[in-house]
Amino acid sequence: MKNFAITIFILLIVATLGLYLISFQVRETECCMVTTFGKPTGQIIEPGWYFKWPFPIQQVHKFDSRMRVFTPEVEETRTAGGEPIIVNTYVVWKIAEPLKFFNSVKTVKNAEDELLRSRIRNTQNNVIGRHYFSEFVNSDPTKIKFEDIQRDMLTELKAAVADAEYGIEIETLGIKQLKVSEDVSKEVFERMRAERNQRAEAITAQGEAEKIKIETQANSISDELTAAAEARAKIIRGKGDAQAAKYYKMLEADPKLAAFLRDLEALQKMLEKRTTYVVPTDKEPFSLLKGMPDLKPAGTNDSE
Amino acid sequence: MTEQNNKKNMDLHSHKSSGTLPDEFDAAGKSLSEALRISFIILKIIMIVLVVAFLASGFKTVGPEEQALVLRFGKIQGVGEERLLGPGLHWIFPYPIDEIVKIPVETKVSLVVDSFWYHESANEKLSGQSRIRPTDPLKPLVDGYCLTRSEQRINPVLINEIQDENLYQAQAENNNRQQAQPDSDGSDYNIVHTKWQLVYQIDNPEQFYTNVLISDVRPGQTYLNVIKEGIAPLLKSMFEDAVVSVMVNYTIDEAISSRDRIPRDVRTYLQDKLEEIESGIKVVSVQLTQSVCPPQVKAAFEASTLASQNSSRAITEARTYAYNTVSKAAGPVAEQLFAALHDETVSEQAGELLWSQVAGSAQEQLSDARVYATKVEKDAEANADYLKSLLPEYRQRPELVVQKLYLDAIEQILANADEKFFIQTTEAAKDKEIRIQLNTDPLIKSEKIREQSTQENR
Secondary structure (H helix, E strand, C coil): CCHHHHHHHHHHHHHHHEEEEEEEECCCEEEEEEEEEEEEEECCCCCCECCCCCCCCEEEEEEEEEEEEECCCCEEECCCCCCCCEEEEEEEEEEEEEHHHHHHHCHHHHHHHHHHHHHHHHHHHHHHHCCCHHHHHCCCCCCCCCCHHHHHHHHHHHHHHHHHHHCCEEEEEEEEEEEEHHHHHHHHHHHHHHHHHHHHHHHHHHHHHHHHHHHHHHHHHHHHHHHHHHHHHHHHHHHHHHHHHHHHHCCCCCHHHHHHHHHHHHHHHCCCCCCCCEEEEEEEEEEHHCHHHHHHCCCCCCCC | CCHHHHHHHHHHHHHHHHCCCEEECCHHHHHHHHHHHHHHHHHHHHHHHHHHHHHHHEEECCCCCEEEEECCCCCEEECHHHEEECEEEEEEECCCCEEEEEEECCCCCEEEEEEECCCCCHHHHHHHCCCCCCCCCCCCCCCCCCCEECCCCCCCHHHHHHHHCCCCHHHHHHHHHHHCCCCCCCCCCEEEEEEEEEEEEEECCCHHHECCCCCCCCCCHHHHHHHHHHHHHHHHHHHHHHHHHHHHHEEHHHHHCCHEEEEEEEHHHHHHHHCCCCCCCEEEEEEEEEEEEEHHHHHHHHHHHHHHHHHHHHHHHHHHHHHEEEEEEEHHHHHHHHHHCCCCCEEEEEEEHHHHHHHHHHHHHHHHHHHHCCCCHHHHHHHHHHHHHHHHHHHHHHHHHHHHHHHHHHHHHHHHHHHHEEECCCCCCCCCCCCCCCCCCCCCHHHHHHHHHHHCCC
């Protein structure tokens, strides 16, 4: 019984050791290539547990199949219109087929230096050379094709890398810096300055115009309202006059007296203030100033 | 562990061979077998302990901020929901069968990106003053920046502001005219410097683990730091890509003022791209922490801002003036009244109601008119009444009444007069010319003139 347990234990250990020799695991993050007597004979991309012949018959070379970022140096290139433009492209790639990868470039560094750098440069020059600068940045947003340009680059680079059969897959790429040369930057600054100055003037002029417009409009509204009010006032006054006219009929009882009364009233009003009065003494009652009147009592008529 | 097992193996073999010895060395053999038995028991205990330890090594804890994947023979274990282990204690088959990969999904990591900022030396950074002259160019290798598109219109900011006002909406015409202006060549662009902050977290541990290159944890490093370092080159590149791609669609003014729309666009762009490559990374937030025009053109920008401020101040003042003027004309209902005057559809009643609420000088005019109307009417009435009351007396004694009325009036006039001259109309004086010097204002009387004239009169 004792021996049995021990035997199981030992067998287990031996089996484990044996398995180490003849099998291997491929993780989710890896892919690998199997060589038989040093000659590449197969590749495994799916993760899992695999068997092989023990060393030295078969050997396993593992590669990390996760995404890598590669950024080549900043480069100046030219657009379709001949303008210099500086772009910095990054590429996300991974090892997709270890066998091909091993046969062609062997290491990641080689892949980046020998393959990717030149391919990216070509793609960049080709694609950018097909587009005008105005498609990168444009005052009309509908004409901007920046994303299309990047997509074109991706398609082209993918095709180029696939054709080369290096076992590399391009996941994505993008332009992470978009710049212009030193000289051009100076010109841009000049233009920006000019644009700002022009804008400042435009704003000032516009503000001034707006101000005048608002003020004029207000004045005209004010005038119009005053005129309208005056019109209404006239109507009100007219109504008053019409009301007054009712009473004029009553004056018809003795028009002459009415006229006399009106004249008197008018006279009084007109000469109310600041009047210098010059009158000959032969007019009543100033004739009294000449001398005593010749008065005698007479009938019923009385005089004051 | 394998080495330990090996050693044990060898020990076991030696014990086995010693157990088959004959019995003649009894005492010695007994004690030896006793010793062997004990050591055998000890060995067994060790074995059991090792097995237990081996099995116990399958217990793994997953921290509260983490989720874990289990790899069985290198392959992710489980289906659907079961693929992820939440926080807590879990048992998996010990190595080399199962492996656990913990991913800190809850941890939000921030990444500062200032590759779009102009180059600053260490001194400049410390002092906060840059020594950039207006004539300095930007060096593509050291200075970072974004290109933004140019304005389509000259001045959208001001126009928008004015359009908001429904009071005076005459700007539309102006606006159209500006839009119709053709662009010089369409490829005008501006340069803007920006600083960003990005916060991300791992959203899909499986995608993240299988696709994103993270180096192995070396001693002295924490897993989180390794993850941060691993993600940084990828994420930063993609983020910069997103910024460049988004910024070309905005103008420099939008880039400087909009801290809201642009980051949102950048975030969307970046998230789409991260999903496209199945990175399992989620962008939590994108912040545009700084955004300025290049120092080279700062003066021009400031002047422009100042002009804009002055302009809007002038407009505000004009509006105040307009408000005051209109209010003075007709009070608070002025606007409505003005609109009603030009609107045929406004009913008479409504118009009347407005007129009744009118204030200011219009109200003054109206009330003056009302006073006049009342006065005229009352005067006429009074006159009529007066005549009516006078008439019976007048009919009886017309001369006396007329004389009384006349003299009363003259009396009043004379009483009110400031200066009075009486000219004697004798025969002797008939051909004489009389000259009276009148003051322009009779209130300022001169004694001398009065004396003179009285002398003359005599």
